[in-house]
Amino acid sequence: MKLYPRQRHRVLQVIxxxxxxxxMLFALYVQFHGDFGPGGGFQAGVIFASAFxxxxxxxxxxxxxxxxxxxxxxxxxxxxxxxxxxxxVVSMLRGAEFLNYDVLLHDPIHGQHLGIFxxxxxxxxxxxxxxxxxxxxxxxxR
Amino acid sequence: MExxxxxxxxxxxxxxxxxxxxxxxxxxxxxxxxxxxxxxxGAFVVMDAVDVAFTEAAVGAGISTIxxxxxxxxxxxxxxxxxxxxxxxxxxxxxxxxxxxxxxLDMPHYGSDLSPAQTHPExxxxxxxxxxxxxxxxxxxxxxxxxxxxxxxxxxxxxxxxAGVAVLSLLGLRRRRPEEEAPEDAPxxxxxxxxxxxxxx
Numbered sequence: 001m002k003l004y005p006r007q008r009h010r011v012l013q014v015i016x017x018x019x020x021x022x023x024m025l026f027a028l029y030v031q032f033h034g035d036f037g038p039g040g041g042f043q044a045g046v047i048f049a050s051a052f053x054x055x056x057x058x059x060x061x062x063x064x065x066x067x068x069x070x071x072x073x074x075x076x077x078x079x080x081x082x083x084x085x086x087x088x089v090v091s092m093l094r095g096a097e098f099l100n101y102d103v104l105l106h107d108p109i110h111g112q113h114l115g116i117f118x119x120x121x122x123x124x125x126x127x128x129x130x131x132x133x134x135x136x137x138x139x140x141x142r
Numbered sequence: 143m144e145x146x147x148x149x150x151x152x153x154x155x156x157x158x159x160x161x162x163x164x165x166x167x168x169x170x171x172x173x174x175x176x177x178x179x180x181x182x183x184g185a186f187v188v189m190d191a192v193d194v195a196f197t198e199a200a201v202g203a204g205i206s207t208i209x210x211x212x213x214x215x216x217x218x219x220x221x222x223x224x225x226x227x228x229x230x231x232x233x234x235x236x237x238x239x240x241x242x243x244x245x246x247l248d249m250p251h252y253g254s255d256l257s258p259a260q261t262h263p264e265x266x267x268x269x270x271x272x273x274x275x276x277x278x279x280x281x282x283x284x285x286x287x288x289x290x291x292x293x294x295x296x297x298x299x300x301x302x303x304x305a306g307v308a309v310l311s312l313l314g315l316r317r318r319r320p321e322e323e324a325p326e327d328a329p330x331x332x333x334x335x336x337x338x339x340x341x342x343x
Contacts, residue, residue: 050205
């Protein structure tokens with residue numbers, strides 16, 4: 001049987017494969033449960049990025065880059081900020097101030113929920129994309 | 143009890159900081175920096191600032207450590223012995239430190255009733271009492287962050303975005319890297335052995 005260099009780290013690889021889904025799930029929990037407990041978009045983005053960084057450390061940057069291409073990262077970075085801005089613009093179009101979520105839905109409370117949800121999602125996407133780009137940038141300069 | 147816990151944690155911070163300065167081994171320094179953030183996060187938890195603690199643990203102890211390790215893979219693991227005049231350096235560090243400590247003398251004590259949050263209670267009271275009826279979510283930190291101060295958070299997100307753009311333009315991410323110059327390892331990888339050597343295992 002031919003063993004590739006990376007197959008020497010079998011234990012690490014198997015454990016990593018087991019852990020990564022849970023890291024991502026925890027990030028999503030932190031993202032969408034930030035209204036009720038500690039957490040929010042910023043922390044969730046960092047945790048989500050750490051799943052990809054872990055993958056990159058154990059399986060090599062090449063493999064991670066083929067899963068999550070730099071182009072996707074560049075797009076996600078901008079999408080996060082745009083989602084945030086869009087929420088503000090929509091609330092303006094519906095006749096209130098910029099980023100006043102009261103008017104997003106029929107009921108102010110529901111509007112606030114939707115607004116905070118969208119805004120936190122935007123923060124999370126941007127932070128995750130920037131952190132993974134930082135890692136790519138450092139790791140590919142050798 | 144709470145004061146004692148904070149005192150112990152802050153003492154740990156000082157010990158770790160001294161350790162970082164004294165140690166010549168950069169790898170140990172990076173690990174200690176991560177530990178520093180973790181202890182700081184512990185102190186924030188004791189002060190009931192769980193959101194801040196969460197961020198400190200995730201960014202300070204997690205991501206920064208990894209980025210430092212990545213930076214460390216460009217250089218040696220041992221700090222160069224210093225040849226220059228350390229007395230002058232000590233003088234400037236002492237003066238700067240004294241100025242910083244002098245600056246903190248004007249700050250209200252921890253939990254003091256003279257802090258701006260206590261002497262101008264209207265805003266604090268509004269956030270704490272009206273958040274539930276106006277925003278309708280239990281975590282006041284999130285409602286202040288995302289709704290009352292939504293414009294602030296937008297600015298922060300743009301700052302993060304700008305940082306990302308700056309890194310992309312400085313370090314660059316080539317879309318497709320030629321196979322022959324592809325790096326074998328990401329920083330932090332364990333050393334690999336060539337293919338033929340691995341075959342014998």
